Amino acid sequence: MLSTDLLRDAFGRVQGAVHASLVGAGLELLHYRPDREANTIAWLVWHLTRVQDNHVADLMHEPQLWTTDGWHKRFDLPFPVAATGYGQDAAEVAAVRVGADLLLGYFDAVHERTVAYLGTLHEDDFSRVVDTHWTPPVTLAVRLVSVIADDLQHAGQASYVRGLAQRAGLH
Numbered sequence: 001m002l003s004t005d006l007l008r009d010a011f012g013r014v015q016g017a018v019h020a021s022l023v024g025a026g027l028e029l030l031h032y033r034p035d036r037e038a039n040t041i042a043w044l045v046w047h048l049t050r051v052q053d054n055h056v057a058d059l060m061h062e063p064q065l066w067t068t069d070g071w072h073k074r075f076d077l078p079f080p081v082a083a084t085g086y087g088q089d090a091a092e093v094a095a096v097r098v099g100a101d102l103l104l105g106y107f108d109a110v111h112e113r114t115v116a117y118l119g120t121l122h123e124d125d126f127s128r129v130v131d132t133h134w135t136p137p138v139t140l141a142v143r144l145v146s147v148i149a150d151d152l153q154h155a156g157q158a159s160y161v162r163g164l165a166q167r168a169g170l171h
Contacts, residue, residue, distance in 0.1 A: 003126055003141065004118045010148045011118070014052075015111050017155035018045055021162050022100040022107075024171075031097055032165035036090060041158045041165075043096040045103045046075070047085030048154035053110045054084050055147050059130060059140065060117055071106045 021041055022030075030042040039047075050066065057064040066072050072081050078095050079088075126141035138146075 003123060004121055007118050007144055007148070008115055010145075010152075011111060011114055014048075014148065014151040014155055015107070017152065017159060018048070018107050019104070021045065021155060021158035022104050025100045025162065026171050027097075027099060029162065029165045029170045030100060030103075031094075032161065032168070032170055033094075034161065034164050038161070039093050039157065040096065041161050042098055042103060043085065043088075043093045044154045044158040044161070045107060046096050046098070047088075048151045048158075049103070049107045049110050050084040051086075051150055052114060052147050053106075055143060056110070056114045056117055059143065065106075065109050065113060069109060071109070074102060075106070 022045060025041065031040050033040055053064045053066050067081060075096075075098055077083070079092065085092075121140075126139060128140045129137040130140050130143050131138035
């Protein structure tokens with residue numbers, strides 16, 4: 001199996017987890033917080049999608065879909081356009097008040113672009129250094145695995161919060 005096949009499978013698992021946390025979710029469920037500092041499903045999915053969009057666009061040397069496809073206007077969030085959610089506080093988390101269809105639309109567009117990008121790669125591309133700010137320098141393979149790991153953690157958190165919200169009687 002080629003590395004691209006493994007990565008496609010892994011990004012497909014992210015997609016499955018994101019869809020499972022969003023499909024049929026109403027606004028009350030998407031914005032549920034187990035406590036005042038907790039992340040919501042809406043914020044978690046927005047954040048993981050922003051990270052994937054940001055990192056893959058950078059690898060492609062292309063602009064992010066967030067801006068080129070106008071997602072930032074549709075979401076209409078009170079943050080700088082470049083925000084990805086990193087380091088945001090509880091009030092900023094609460095500001096992501098959007099519905100499942102919008103989240104799914106943005107996620108699926110980013111996922112589709114990511115999978116298309118993977119189709120352009122060859123085995124020897126994965127050892128290419130893409131970031132020298134770390135020791136050791138980050139290769140393309142490591143960056144993609146990092147995105148997958150981050151996305152899966154947040155998708156799992158979204159699923160967990162959905163379970164807590166449903167146990168609390170929300171839909």
